[in-house]
Amino acid sequence: MGHDRHDQKSPFCRIGKSTPQRQETLQCVKFIKPYERKVIKRIIIRTILALVFFMMCRPCEIKSQVELPPKENFHLFLLAGQSNMAGRGKLTEKDTQVHPRVYALSWNGKWIPAADPIHYDKPTAGVGLGKSFAIALAERDSSIAIGLVPAACGGSPIAIWEQRVYFDQTDSYPYDDAIQRIRYALKDGMLKGILWHQGESDSNPQRAGEYKGKLKNLIERFRKDLNTPSLPFIIGQLGQFPESPWDDFKRLINEAHVTIADEMDFVGFVSSEDLSCMEDNIHFNSESLRQFGQRYAEIYMEIKKHDTSENKSAAQP
Numbered sequence: 002m003g004h005d006r007h008d009q010k011s012p013f014c015r016i017g018k019s020t021p022q023r024q025e026t027l028q029c030v031k032f033i034k035p036y037e038r039k040v041i042k043r044i045i046i047r048t049i050l051a052l053v054f055f056m057m058c059r060p061c062e063i064k065s066q067v068e069l070p071p072k073e074n075f076h077l078f079l080l081a082g083q084s085n086m087a088g089r090g091k092l093t094e095k096d097t098q099v100h101p102r103v104y105a106l107s108w109n110g111k112w113i114p115a116a117d118p119i120h121y122d123k124p125t126a127g128v129g130l131g132k133s134f135a136i137a138l139a140e141r142d143s144s145i146a147i148g149l150v151p152a153a154c155g156g157s158p159i160a161i162w163e164q165r166v167y168f169d170q171t172d173s174y175p176y177d178d179a180i181q182r183i184r185y186a187l188k189d190g191m192l193k194g195i196l197w198h199q200g201e202s203d204s205n206p207q208r209a210g211e212y213k214g215k216l217k218n219l220i221e222r223f224r225k226d227l228n229t230p231s232l233p234f235i236i237g238q239l240g241q242f243p244e245s246p247w248d249d250f251k252r253l254i255n256e257a258h259v260t261i262a263d264e265m266d267f268v269g270f271v272s273s274e275d276l277s278c279m280e281d282n283i284h285f286n287s288e289s290l291r292q293f294g295q296r297y298a299e300i301y302m303e304i305k306k307h308d309t310s311e312n313k314s315a316a317q318p
Contacts, residue, residue, distance in 0.1 A: 067104060067112050070146045075190030076138070077148045079183050080119070080131045081162070081175075082199035084155035085240065087120035088129020089279065090287030096128050102146040103135040106186055112148065120151040122171045128287040129153075130237070133294030134196065138301070150186050152179035158202040159215045164222075176219075180226055194304075195223060196297055198237035200254040201283065209250040213257035220265060231267050233304045235297050238273040245282040267308060269300035 069075055080086055090096075099114035107113045108121045115135060118126035135147035154161070154171040161168045162176045183192060203212045216236075224232050236258045239251055247255070262270035276289035285293060 067114065069104070069112060069189055070102075072190055074145050075148055076145050076193040077150060077183065077186050077190040078131070078135070078193060079150045079179060079195045080129070080153055081179055081195055082153045082197050082237075083157045083202060084123075084125075084153070084283075085201070085237070085285055085290075086129065086131075086153035086196065086198035087122050087151070087155050088118060088127050088131070088290055089125055089155075089284040090117075090128030090290045091279075092117060092127050093287065096132075096287070100132075100136050100139055102139045102143075103132065103149070104146065105131075105149045105151065106182060110185060112189065115147075115149055119149055120153055122151075122153060122173075123155050125155070128290050130198070130285075130290045130294035130297060131196065133291040134297045134301075135294075137295050137298035141298075141302070148186060148190050150179075150183050152182055153198075156202060157199070158208060159199060159212060159219065160208070162199075162215075162219050176222075180223075183227065192227060192229060192232065194233035194235060194301055196235050196237070200239050200251075200258065204239070204248070204250040204254050206250065209253040212254055213261065216257060217261055217265065220261070220268065231308060233267045233269065233301060233308070234265075235269045235271060235300055235304075236262055237271045237293060237297065240276065240278055240283070240285055241273050242278040242282055244278060267304055269304050271296045271300050 096117040099116050101114075103115045104112045105115040105119045115132050117128045117132055119129050119131045120126045131149045131151070135149055139145065139147050152175065154168055154173060154175045156170045157168055157175055160166070164176055166174060166176065168175050186192075200212065203209055220234050223234070224230050238258060239247075239255060241247070259270055262268045271293065273285075273293065276293060277286050278284060278289075279286045
């Protein structure tokens with residue numbers, strides 16, 4: 002079930018079965034003119050389906066009045082990149098279970114208990130790495146809660162992650178939306194890092210050569226716009242799937258990721274070694290994404306060990 006804010010009505014339209022209760026309701030308007038009856042019928046059906054969909058698909062948002070910790074104990078992380086950050090893993094029952102101190106910013110700006118899918122960039126959103134990352138940090142420190150701010154956009158090349166650049170696949174401005182959402186979240190917590198997984202869409206002759214410079218500029222832009230020079234930025238390695246061997250362009254993207262993590266302060270690199278893919282040979286499967294999130298947490302903690310700047314976000318909501 003996706004949380005697509007740009008297509009909020011489409012799930013209702015896909016449900017077309019009639020029910021006895023609905024037919025009984027429609028008998029009340031049998032003396033109305035045919036064209037009026039058709040309009041009223043459509044309104045009634047959409048209303049019923051909207052209520053059913055809301056009750057079944059958004060249980061977390063019914064309980065949206067969550068009790069947040071003090072601002073200094075609410076650690077925020079921006080999730081950015083493309084589909085392997087958004088997550089396309091298949092959902093299981095355990096993915097809907099929540100941790101008492103892990104939250105996500107919903108599509109309409111409410112804090113809700115974090116349950117996959119965290120993202121809503123496309124209807125295919127599924128299990129991602131954000132939740133396991135957050136749980137790993139929350140389990141290390143019982144005094145904090147984690148807030149995930151989803152902003153990844155499936156299919157987005159790095160050139161899209163610039164100011165005022167529109168991306169038609171998600172009907173959004175990825176960079177501007179990410180900045181807007183994290184600034185909105187900052188009224189409740191403290192920004193502690195950015196998790197990044199992206200590069201598949203740049204693994205080609207036209208884009209790979211420019212990738213390193215664009216990613217370095219993006220990190221600097223995030224830090225400048227959020228007024229946090231030492232903001233940790235964690236880069237995840239592209240999938241190393243035997244079913245889809247790397248070519249020279251993927252190797253070039255990987256080299257950019259590794260080199261930037263070595264050259265820039267407070268940037269970490271997370272290995273994808275031994276992680277597996279889904280049937281599409283593009284996206285990490287659910288179990289691998291859970292492991293990947295834990296690896297992101299380990300790298301984040303390593304960065305924090307060497308961070309003497311008392312990294313506190315000075316950005317304003």
